[in-house]
Amino acid sequence: xxxxxIVKLRLLNQRIAETVFKKPEEVVAWxxxxxxxxxxxxxxxxxxxxxxATLADVEKAIAERKIIRSWPMRGTLHFMAGADxxxxxxxxxxxxxxxxxxxxxxxxxxxxESDIAxxxxxxxxxxxxxxxLTRQQLYDVLERGGVLPAKQRGLHILSKLAHELLICFGxxxxxxxxxxxxxxxxxxxxxxxREHALAxxxxxxxxxxxxxxxxxxxxxxxxxVSDAKAGLNANTSELQEKTVDGVAYWMPRNLPQTEIxxxxxxxxxxxxxxxxxxxxxxxxxxxxxxxxxxxxGNGIFSPVLVIDxxxxxTWGRTTKKSAVHLAVTPFAKLTRAQAxxxxxxxxxxxxxxxxxxxxx
Numbered sequence: 001x002x003x004x005x006i007v008k009l010r011l012l013n014q015r016i017a018e019t020v021f022k023k024p025e026e027v028v029a030w031x032x033x034x035x036x037x038x039x040x041x042x043x044x045x046x047x048x049x050x051x052x053a054t055l056a057d058v059e060k061a062i063a064e065r066k067i068i069r070s071w072p073m074r075g076t077l078h079f080m081a082g083a084d085x086x087x088x089x090x091x092x093x094x095x096x097x098x099x100x101x102x103x104x105x106x107x108x109x110x111x112x113e114s115d116i117a118x119x120x121x122x123x124x125x126x127x128x129x130x131x132x133l134t135r136q137q138l139y140d141v142l143e144r145g146g147v148l149p150a151k152q153r154g155l156h157i158l159s160k161l162a163h164e165l166l167i168c169f170g171x172x173x174x175x176x177x178x179x180x181x182x183x184x185x186x187x188x189x190x191x192x193x194r195e196h197a198l199a200x201x202x203x204x205x206x207x208x209x210x211x212x213x214x215x216x217x218x219x220x221x222x223x224x225v226s227d228a229k230a231g232l233n234a235n236t237s238e239l240q241e242k243t244v245d246g247v248a249y250w251m252p253r254n255l256p257q258t259e260i261x262x263x264x265x266x267x268x269x270x271x272x273x274x275x276x277x278x279x280x281x282x283x284x285x286x287x288x289x290x291x292x293x294x295x296x297g298n299g300i301f302s303p304v305l306v307i308d309x310x311x312x313x314t315w316g317r318t319t320k321k322s323a324v325h326l327a328v329t330p331f332a333k334l335t336r337a338q339a340x341x342x343x344x345x346x347x348x349x350x351x352x353x354x355x356x357x358x359x360x
Contacts, residue, residue: 007309210251
């Protein structure tokens with residue numbers, strides 16, 4: 001395998017260059033989890049991997065509880081398939097709660113265990129009976145109960161309660177996120193033992209994200225190296241190992257045989273799995289362009305233009321009532337073929353949103 005094969009296979013395995021999925025929840029189940037820190041971006045990340053999907057299709061899957069949004073790993077928000085949410089949260093969130101970063105942040109915010117316990121009681125009572133409340137409404141509940149939510153305290157309480165499987169996100173109300181009780185929103189399923197859960201999360205990751213290294217999987221999952229190795233080793237019959245420049249990559253044994261026509265152009269959202277899911281992103285991002293893609297100091301991953309597997313620019317959008325304007329900033333002048341392909345991709349994005357699109 002050659003270095004240039006890494007991006008080609010990732011485009012195919014992540015179902016960016018070609019997808020077989022007709023339902024948004026199928027995409028999420030295939031990926032294991034899809035980054036959804038940026039909610040509109042997360043919706044497009046699922047949509048672009050689903051045949052003919054619209055924004056309404058993805059949000060319908062969320063409203064129907066086929067896709068669940070919560071904090072399963074790395075302290076960031078992800079979409080998970082409804083059938084996977086419980087076992088993934090049970091497997092991955094203890095690692096977050098035990099991390100030094102969580103403990104330090106809790107101390108910085110002045111949060112005591114009693115605040116979390118009181119918050120759990122207040123939030124649980126407020127949501128019980130199938131209620132769906134916005135984040136601000138829950139902050140008001142906390143404040144009335146004597147737990148101050150200001151200065152990000154409320155958000156950290158809610159994330160901790162999600163880690164404890166008390167709550168998860170419900171469907172958005174306009175632009176406002178909402179919360180529900182997990183046990184009421186998502187029926188309980190049979191528990192998966194830890195050994196099988198490690199094997200399953202590793203299988204999902206390397207099948208959908210490969211070629212990837214063990215270090216990539218550790219980064220993505222937040223697991224200890226020993227647990228990540230155990231999950232990987234449980235799947236060696238389904239995975240194959242290839243070495244590129246002395247580095248071991250793992251991927252499914254049955255690789256896509258599709259030839260991707262050039263130019264292959266994509267507009268990926270911020271924090272897309274194509275970049276954020278790997279510790280080493282050098283296969284897709286040239287070193288000179290990295291500062292434009294990964295904003296130093298704030299952990300932001302910009303939305304990117306990808307051409308033939310390489311990040312070739314950034315983009316942004318301005319949305320009005322009936323139209324969306326896309327401002328694309330390529331790192332180099334596009335060829336006519338690339339520009340034509342970009343117009344087609346922009347049109348696809350407009351169709352997803354249900355809006356007319358203009359491209360700059």
